[in-house]
Amino acid sequence: MTSSTSNFYAEENKIFVATDCIVFGFDDGELKLLIFKRRVAPHEGDWSLIGSFVKPSEDVDEAAQRVLKEITGLDNVFFEQSKTYGKADRDEGARCISVAQFALIRIDEYDRKLTEKHGAYWYKLEDLPKLVLDHDQMVTDALSKLRSRAKHQPIGFELLPEKFTIPQLQSLYEAIFQRKLDPGNFRKKVLSFEVLKKQAEKDKSASKRGAYYYMFDHEKYQNLLESGYNFEIL
Amino acid sequence: MTSSTSNFYAEENKIFVATDCIVFGFDDGELKLLIFKRRVAPHEGDWSLIGSFVKPSEDVDEAAQRVLKEITGLDNVFFEQSKTYGKADRDEGARCISVAQFALIRIDEYDRKLTEKHGAYWYKLEDLPKLVLDHDQMVTDALSKLRSRAKHQPIGFELLPEKFTIPQLQSLYEAIFQRKLDPGNFRKKVLSFEVLKKQAEKDKSASKRGAYYYMFDHEKYQNLLESGYNFEIL
DNA sequence: TCAAAAGTGTTGACAATACACCCATGG
DNA sequence: CCATGGGTGTATTGTCAACACTTTTGA
Incomplete structure (x- = not known):
């Protein structure tokens, strides 16, 4: 004042x-x-x-x-x-x-x-x-x-269930940004951050082959954030 | 409510x-x-x-x-x-x-x-x-x-006088981001947006050779913004 | 056996970085 | 004439998008 x-x-x-x-x-x-x-x-x-x-x-x-x-x-x-x-x-x-x-x-x-x-x-x-x-x-x-x-920043994870598949995550990002993404490139990018923990089970609801579940590793993410890592998706 | x-x-x-x-x-x-x-x-x-x-x-x-x-x-x-x-x-x-x-x-x-x-x-x-x-x-x-x-976005321009030189602009960005930038690369990047109008006069206060003044072209900038241009500096 | 989704690998285009080098000029 | 900052060119490296290709499996 x-x-x-x-x-x-x-x-x-x-x-x-x-x-x-x-x-x-x-x-x-x-x-x-x-x-x-x-x-x-x-x-x-x-x-x-x-x-x-x-x-x-x-x-x-x-x-x-x-x-x-x-x-x-x-x-x-x-x-x-x-x-x-x-x-x-x-x-x-x-x-x-x-x-x-x-x-x-x-x-x-x-x-x-x-x-x-x-x-x-x-x-x-x-x-x-x-x-x-x-x-x-x-x-x-x-x-x-x-x-x-x-x-x-990977805040998108807040919108998904605890366990999710990469294709699900991709579909979320496609909804947020209103455009199609390349499955191969998206997968590579998001895995390159190394903040996703692969689970043993698969989700078979969307395909016969099934897609592995992943979980977000909050701890690893925090560490990377603090060391100034740049999470640029897209 | x-x-x-x-x-x-x-x-x-x-x-x-x-x-x-x-x-x-x-x-x-x-x-x-x-x-x-x-x-x-x-x-x-x-x-x-x-x-x-x-x-x-x-x-x-x-x-x-x-x-x-x-x-x-x-x-x-x-x-x-x-x-x-x-x-x-x-x-x-x-x-x-x-x-x-x-x-x-x-x-x-x-x-x-x-x-x-x-x-x-x-x-x-x-x-x-x-x-x-x-x-x-x-x-x-x-x-x-x-x-x-x-x-x-080039909001940095708001902090400079109407006429400024590229080295001045660089020094501003160095102050904002607290790190040194490469003069050659900075110049190329910032000129590549094509929103700076080169003036005839030079600023001789910082060097013997002198640096050309530039002015920000608000009109051109607006046009580019509306066509979805991405001004990524750094 | 085949369609469809999951997942991997390769390539070429382009952008970022580092840095070598020329220019201009006042002291 | 040379130190200093202005300005240009280039080689290297890395990143991203496109897309071909392989894997898996229920119907």
Whole structure:
């Protein structure tokens, strides 16, 4: 704060702070987003991201965790801050800024009954309905952030089950970047990082031959990160 | 907001929102940061980033522009949002979240008298004093953001005077990335983008032979950006 | 036995790096 | 005339995309 702001510590300068979550999931070869239909005014009946006001006693990050837990039943979800939306007129109801955060969740783990109870659904990214306020923009921004992160760090793994095959991983990256990748080259690249542990079992669901399962080696990854390794995928 | 939040539209849920500016400048081959010594409580006498509360009637971005104008006299400064700091206990005075934004300014253009009047000074990045609250973290984060942006887009130009030489530009990038670059390769790379207009005059201040001035061609840059060109420097 | 997915190997084009070398000029 | 920084050319190395090829197995 500048030196001339002593009069600013006044109640009338306080404003609402919200957080909205852009929740990505991956299922059936498609990137999906968790949104819900508002059941209270304002904007009753409109589609919206999941969010909440931040309480004075809680961290902004905690607020996001709280909402997501409330709706999916999940703890310990991967979160990253996307961007803060601070236009004075962005919410016609009251002055309110919103800290957007994106989450990546394993779509096989969430609590279906809980989400349905809250009127929340998974939508394919391509056919999202119009969202309330500036939430469309939030999705666009978060998606581009997800892409740039996925390009340089293997965060994509957060969206897959613990055990996954290389072709599954490839299909995820194809969904994120919306383009086909060469199977041979993708495999070589991703294995060259040496952060995948090959399992003994195979997944036979997608082919007769079957594809070996792999697991992400968080420890090895941390070590490489700290020694400044550059994980450039694509 | 979730469906169970109607009671949240209550005055006691409002909190203070501030913005803090990480103001980078480039001078004398060094990256510098504009900070100031607080003259009012709390933390009187401590070094701090430049910032202000966001007024209920103004955009968060506007607030940053306002403060920077107040202290440097500059309008139309390059700004980018860095990150929002939302820990409940980050400011022991009052609950207050802060949206950090970094600015790049041409150090030859600012108003010296104005900054001095406000107790603000340019510090070399290497020997910054301890800053108030979580401002040290803000600087670290903004710096890493500056680096990743500078790597993929030529935002470095915002820090140089309108006319600059290739060696000057190189020296800026060396300051940003804290490592020496090969003059021949740097020149080739940066010219290969074809967004620099060569001028007729030379800068003779750094060598007897003199180096040609260049100017950034914003128009050409915009065109290339829109056609999806990848400006990867380094 | 064959279609289809998993996985391996090879190649050529191109980009990054290191570095040798010429240029211009003020002192 | 030479030290110094500006600027150009080139050889080597490494990386990436394309694609041919082999393996496996259920239907």
